[in-house]
Amino acid sequence: MKLLRVGPAGREKPAILDADGHIRDVSSLIDDWDGPALADAVLDQLRKIDLASLPILPAASRVGPCVAGVGKFICIGLNYADHAAETGAAVPAEPVVFFKATSAICGPNDNLEIPRRSEKTDWEVELGIVIGKQTKYVRDEDALDHIAGYCIIHDVSERAFQLEGTGQWVKGKSADTFGPIGPWLVTRDEVADPHALSMWLDVNGEAMQRGSTSTMIFSVPHIVSYLSQFMSLQPGDVISTGTPPGVGLSRTPPRYLRSGDVVTLGIQGLGDQKQLCIDA
Incomplete structure (x- = not known):
């Protein structure tokens, strides 16, 4: 999967890039692409989701850093x-x-x-x-x-x-x-x-x-x-x-x-x- 965060600085939403290049909003499923969301178990569950069922975010959205809450x-x-x-x-x-x-x-x-x-x-x-x-x-x-x-x-x-x-x-x-x-x-x-x-x-x-x-x-x-x-x-x-x-x-x-x-x-x-x- 290609995970990304889009939106104004400090207010980014977690998203996934689908196979057609659409940015799919996953904020209804996870809070952000931070440490807890990067666990194998969480990612495995997300792989089972039908991405076509998720909202598409505007292609022109600002792309933020792909990880939130970096500790080191x-x-x-x-x-x-x-x-x-x-x-x-x-x-x-x-x-x-x-x-x-x-x-x-x-x-x-x-x-x-x-x-x-x-x-x-x-x-x-x-x-x-x-x-x-x-x-x-x-x-x-x-x-x-x-x-x-x-x-x-x-x-x-x-x-x-x-x-x-x-x-x-x-x-x-x-x-x-x-x-x-x-x-x-x-x-x-x-x-x-x-x-x-x-x-x-x-x-x-x-x-x-x-x-x-x-x-x-x-x-x-x-x-x-x-x-x-x-x-x-x-x-x-x-x-x-x-x-x-x-x-x-x-x-x-x-x-x-x-x-x-x-x-x-x-x-x-x-x-x-x-x-x-x-x-x-």
Whole structure:
């Protein structure tokens, strides 16, 4: 299933995209696409529903972030071999973990705010994992069973805030609108192999990132297992798994986003996003 949330910010309704591309309102069946609604038992019941019996929402409706009430927004850095190579960084021996503030989360087509004093706002298309059930000390071979589904994440970064001051990366990752999620949460049964998905990102129609999840250093199940050794993962938690080559920081000369730029990005089978950059 392709799960999404539509409506004004803060008042989104849970919905499902049907086979004909209609957005079906499921708010009579569940409150929202939050942690409790992502349990296997709930999703299995929804698969039995005749979607044609549910109301159609307007196609022009704003699409919000595909998950509500996210408790943790965890990111993995330098997780693509070709991206590590373009940055000149050594391949990490274990996953590089950092957080984004959950207040950065926004809809996939909402405006992207360039922060005050920013000179180096950068782009990163990433595969997102959404946790479906309580996860603690899980083994690699069992980790996929703990995933509700996958989505696109734009891990927007301000490189000066991230790298040129003191402290952790979180400062450069957490500005408002720096975490567009969606348009859909695609349930794991519809993604045969999360390590074989093409991904792309353009700025003003110019190709910037072209890659594939096949070049991940640490696999999806290993990431979930690894994180669960250090913290419990809750239903609705979101994990962003790294980006392929082509980020602005690594271009010659470096290139960064400015007000008026339009960013478009997508991942095979997971939809696409489009953001207009504006000044905060």
